[in-house]
Amino acid sequence: MLDIADELHRWAQQGREFAVATVVATHGSSPREPGAALAVDSEGTAIGSVSGGCVEGAVYELCRQALTDGGSVVERFGYSDEDAFAVGLTCGGTLDILVTPVRGDSPARAVLVSALAAAAQGTAAALARITEGPVELVGRALLVRSGGHPDGHLGGSYEGGFGGHPELDRTVAAEARAMLDSGRTGGLVIGADGSRCGQPLTLLVESSVPAPRMIVFGAVDFASSLARVGKFLGHHVTVCDARPVFATEARFPAADEVVVDWPHRYLESVAADLDGRTVLCVLTHDAKFDVPLLELALRLPVAYVGAMGSRRTHLERNARLREVGVTEIELARLRSPIGLDLGARTPEETALSIGAEIVAARRGGTGVSLTGAHTPIHHDGGSGVVGRIGEVA
Known part of the structure; x- marks a missing residue:
């Protein structure tokens, strides 16, 4: 539900009551990932999506019902061979969806509102909710934030809780914080007593982290198009160039920031703030x-390092990099010439090819046409549920 936090936070500030339907697990081919959400307020206004249209109507009615009766429920939607146009997923997969009312008297309202505020403000936080277990626990929530100071036990500081075994909250908090540190959203199976044993509980942990960074080096025309693609893909985009006449906000209105500095000096200054989601695109070819x-x-x-240039430029650049001590293993990380082979000519087409390669690298895609291919459409699909503590799918 944190994917629609901005609007839901506004609803909460306005005192609205609403219900949130969240994808908690997927099986087979499905259009949305765990964490995708649809919300409906007491006036019938709906935002978000859980399936791209397949089951939205049925989920909408579940939300309306949850607002009436005040209870959380998990519903499974799947493909029907008898009638592909019935309520279900015609793509052949199944979705497990948790519907949670957020009314004034909801036990989890306070922690859910805190989670929405954190996500809307860009603060890293992870929300854990029980999706399978004793009916009285389903929908209960716990929130952890980044930078929490451990209190000498497993979980550190957290908000909310499940009202069960005292070890349960601390163990889930520790696991949720570990998932937050890597920016992961997915499932967790844990014993009701907080151990690997006992009656199992299934939870969804949603991580909300600041946008991943894209740093584009070289204030060229391709960089302007790439900045727009980067923003479209959800990145915080920086354009850096040592030439002040070219590195201007007017030339790169889509960028979050434009920096005038020597590229290697700027990268060195921010290196400590980069993480495994960061994308570096070198378009200077100088x-x-x-x-x-x-x-x-x-x-x-970082996640991706790409450099623009012809194949000749690439070979000459590699030779120079070897001369300064870059190893073959390090060179193997370089995506050069940058982008996928789309036959791109214009800056916009080239930016699209770079963006496509970034997505393929992140998702494990091959970059080949899906027509006639025998590769999965969703490379990182699956249930999103772990087998036991610490085993992430």
Whole structure:
């Protein structure tokens, strides 16, 4: 539900009552991932989506019912061979959906509102909710935030709780914080007593983290198009160039920030703030910028490093990088020439090819046409549920 936190936070501030339907697990081919949500307020206004249209009507009615009776429920929707146009997923998969009322008298309202406020304000936080277990626990919630100071036990600080075994809250808080640290949303199976034993409970942990960073080096025309694609894909986009005449906000209105500095010097200054979701795109194709920049970039624990240039430029650049001590293992991380082979010509087409490669790298895609291919459409699908503590699917 944190994917629609901005609007839900406004609803909460206005004192509205609403119900939230959240995808908690998927099986087979399904259009949305765990965490996707649809919400309905007491006036019947709806926001969000759980299936791209397949089951929205039925889920809408479940939300209206939850607002009336005040209870949380988990419902499964799947494909029907008898009638593909019945309520279900014509793509062949199934969705498990948790519907939770957020009324004034809801036990979990306070922690859910806190989670929405954190997500809307861009503060890293993870929300854990019970999706399978004793009926009185389903929908109960616990919230952890980044930077929480451990209190000497497993969980550290947290808000809310499940009202069960005292170890349960602390163990879930610790597991949720570990998932938050890596920005993961997914399932967790844990014993009701907080151990690997006992009656199992299934939970959904939703992580809300600041947008991943995309740093585009080189204030060229391709960078302007790539900044727009980066924003569309949900990145916080920085454009960096050492030339102040080119690195201006007017030329890059889609960028969150435009920095005038030597690329390698800027990258060094922010290196400690980058993480495994960061994307670095080097569009300068000028050795005096590229070599010192890539020498550093290829040694950082980031998700993607790509560099623009012809195949000849790529070979010459690699030779220079080897001369300054870049290893073959480090060079193997470099995506160059940058982007997928789309036959791109214009800056917009080139930016699309780079964005497509970034998505493929993140999701494990092959980049080949799906027509006639025998590869999965959703590479990181599955139930999103772990087998036991610490075993993430």
